[in-house]
Structure formats: structure tokens, C-alpha cells
Amino acid sequence: MTSDKQRRIGIAGLGTIGKSLACALHQGIPHSVLAAVSTRSVESARDWLATQGIKVPVVALDELEKHCDVVIECAPAAIFEDIARPVLGAGKQLIVLSSGALLDHPELVDLAEHTGGRILVPTGALLGLDALIAASEGDVHSVTMVTRKPVKGLLGAPYLAEHGIELEGITQPVRIFAGSAREAIAGFPANVNVAVGLSLAGIGPDRTTMEIWADPGVTRNTHTITVDSDSASLSMTIANIPSENPKTGRITARSAIALLRKMSAPLAVGT
Ligand SMILES: NC(=O)C1=CN([C@@H]2O[C@H](COP(=O)(O)OP(=O)(O)OC[C@H]3O[C@@H](n4cnc5c(N)ncnc54)[C@H](O)[C@@H]3O)[C@@H](O)[C@H]2O)C=CC1
Numbered sequence: 042m043t044s045d046k047q048r049r050i051g052i053a054g055l056g057t058i059g060k061s062l063a064c065a066l067h068q069g070i071p072h073s074v075l076a077a078v079s080t081r082s083v084e085s086a087r088d089w090l091a092t093q094g095i096k097v098p099v100v101a102l103d104e105l106e107k108h109c110d111v112v113i114e115c116a117p118a119a120i121f122e123d124i125a126r127p128v129l130g131a132g133k134q135l136i137v138l139s140s141g142a143l144l145d146h147p148e149l150v151d152l153a154e155h156t157g158g159r160i161l162v163p164t165g166a167l168l169g170l171d172a173l174i175a176a177s178e179g180d181v182h183s184v185t186m187v188t189r190k191p192v193k194g195l196l197g198a199p200y201l202a203e204h205g206i207e208l209e210g211i212t213q214p215v216r217i218f219a220g221s222a223r224e225a226i227a228g229f230p231a232n233v234n235v236a237v238g239l240s241l242a243g244i245g246p247d248r249t250t251m252e253i254w255a256d257p258g259v260t261r262n263t264h265t266i267t268v269d270s271d272s273a274s275l276s277m278t279i280a281n282i283p284s285e286n287p288k289t290g291r292i293t294a295r296s297a298i299a300l301l302r303k304m305s306a307p308l309a310v311g312t
């Protein structure tokens with residue numbers, strides 16, 4: 042952090058989540074200042090920043106860490122490593138939205154351990170991680186999640202093409218996947234990052250199980266989690282209003298904003 046205790050924040054991926062974060066930082070988050078952004082189209086990023094009156098440099102992904110103390114990753118999972126490695130290699134903090142990509146890169150956790158960097162996974166579009174983390178101090182017997190999304194929140198997932206699943210025109214809910222969280226994120230890398238956050242908070246990606254339903258009867262991205270443990274049982278549902286990106290719940294960016302506030306707050310609530 043700089044001497045006036047301002048954390049310099051970088052945004053990697055100026056899409057639906059990244060723009061919300063940039064606007065929130067521009068409006069003001071205590072002890073946090075937007076320092077740089079990185080995205081695929083430099084020109085359109087500059088244009089958008091200018092329309093918002095935000096004056097920060099647009100830099101290459103691997104240059105973000107030079108400008109920042111904390112980088113928020115909110116880009117496609119495919120470029121996760123390109124974003125994460127320089128930040129963690131420099132011993133800095135990385136807030137991760139493409140949490141599913143962490144399963145493919147366990148070595149980045151080792152890198153953070155080695156350099157003193159940190160990887161922070163906000164609750165994102167889910168709920169209940171606080172209670173599951175607490176329950177995991179004892180024995181957690183089972184964790185399951187059932188996700189229901191409107192068809193447009195699922196289109197483009199590789200699992201659909203691989204299994205020849207056609208969703209357009211369905212009139213009834215269809216269960217399109219049942220399996221572990223690890224299998225789910227492999228097939229739906231832009232749709233169920235929350236399953237990986239859930240598994241990292243609890244019993245891991247192989248024991249955490251889930252179902253994914255394409256449901257023409259819902260307008261919200263809905264996740265129901267059920268946990269059984271030796272301290273509590275949990276059963277909870279979140280119904281997310283989609284953002285401009287139909288795959289992404291509006292609350293996701295707000296979760297990252299809340300985490301930024303918590304990182305500097307004199308009073309921090311929740312596990
Ligand atoms: N953890 C959670 O609860 C949730 C996580 N997500 C994940 O968060 C991530 C971001 O989501 P959205 O903002 O909705 O996605 P988006 O598609 O709206 O934005 C992604 C941005 O990354 C940029 N980008 C693409 N390729 C790039 C490259 N090579 N270099 C730099 N930038 C590049 C795009 O131009 C775009 O601006 C996704 O991985 C999504 O799956 C989404 C919802 C919930």
C-alpha cells in the first residue's frame with residue numbers, strides 16, 4: 042500500500058463485472074483507489090473510461106501488478122493464469138471471480154505461499170460460505186448444490202455441445218448435468234464458478250456434488266445449497282437477478298466490492 046494507506050486496485054477484464062467494479066471504485070471505496078485496468082480491446086476500454094470520467098491507464102495483463110497492490114480478476118477463465126501468475130509472483134493480492142480456474146492451477150496457491158501473495162475468493166453469486174467455512178472446522182458430511190438457470194444463462198457451455206444437448210425451445214425444466222463440482226466447472230466454465238467457491242469452502246471439488254437444470258420457468262440464476270455437518274445443517278437458496286451478461290448474477294460484482302470494503306474496514310463482519 043502507498044504511504045497514505047490507499048490500496049491501489051487493478052481490474053483485469055473490463056466486462057460486466059469489471060465495469061461495475063470500476064464505477065464503484067470511481068464513486069469511492071475507503072482506502073481503495075483504482076490504479077489501472079487491463080482488457081482485450083484497449084480502444085473500447087479507453088472510450089468507456091472516458092465516458093465515465095475515469096482517468097486510469099489501460100495496461101497489458103502482465104503489467105497490472107506494477108501499478109497495483111491488489112488485482113481483481115474478472116476475465117474469461119481461459120486467461121486466468123496470465124493474470125494470476127505475475128500478481129502472485131510479485132507477492133501481491135489477487136481477488137478471483139473465475140474461481141473455477143483455480144482447480145486447474147493448484148500451483149498458483151503454492152506460488153502465493155512462497156511469495157507472500159494471497160488469493161481471495163469472494164462469495165460471488167452464492168451465499169452461505171461463512172457458515173460452511175465455520176462448519177468445516179468440524180466434520181462436514183455432505184454438500185450439494187442445485188443450479189437452475191434460464192436457457193440463455195447456459196448457452197455456449199462446452200458440455201452442451203459435447204453431449205449434443207439442444208436447449209432452445211424447451212418448455213419444461215431439463216436436468217442437463219449431475220456430478221461433482223470438478224466435473225461441473227469443466228463442462229460449464231462460465232456458468233458455475235460458485236460451485237468451486239462452495240467446494241473450496243467445504244469438502245473439496247470431488248465430494249461436493251451438483252445438478253444443473255435449464256429451466257424456462259425461472260428468470261433468475263438460482264442456486265440452492267444443502268449442507269449436513271456435525272454442527273449444523275444448512276439449506277439455502279439465492280435467486281440472482283442476471284446482469285447485462287445473462288450468465289452472471291448482478292450480485293457478483295457487489296460481492297467483490299463488499300470484500301474490498303472489508304479488507305480495510307475497522308469492523309469486519311462474517312467469517
Ligand atoms: N465467482 C462467481 O460467483 C462468478 C464468477 N463469474 C466469472 O467472472 C468472470 C467475469 O464475468 P463477466 O464480467 O460477466 O464476463 P464478461 O464476458 O462480461 O467480461 C469479461 C471481460 O474480459 C475481457 N477479456 C477477454 N479476453 C481477454 C484477454 N485476452 N485479455 C484481457 N481481457 C480479456 C473481455 O473483453 C471482457 O471485457 C467470468 O469468468 C465469469 O464466469 C461470473 C459470475 C459469478
Ligand SMILES: O=C([O-])CC(=O)C(=O)O
Nearest residue numbers: 166232233234235262290
Ligand atoms: O451468476 C451466477 O449465478 C453464477 C455464475 O455465473 C457462476 O458461478 O459462474
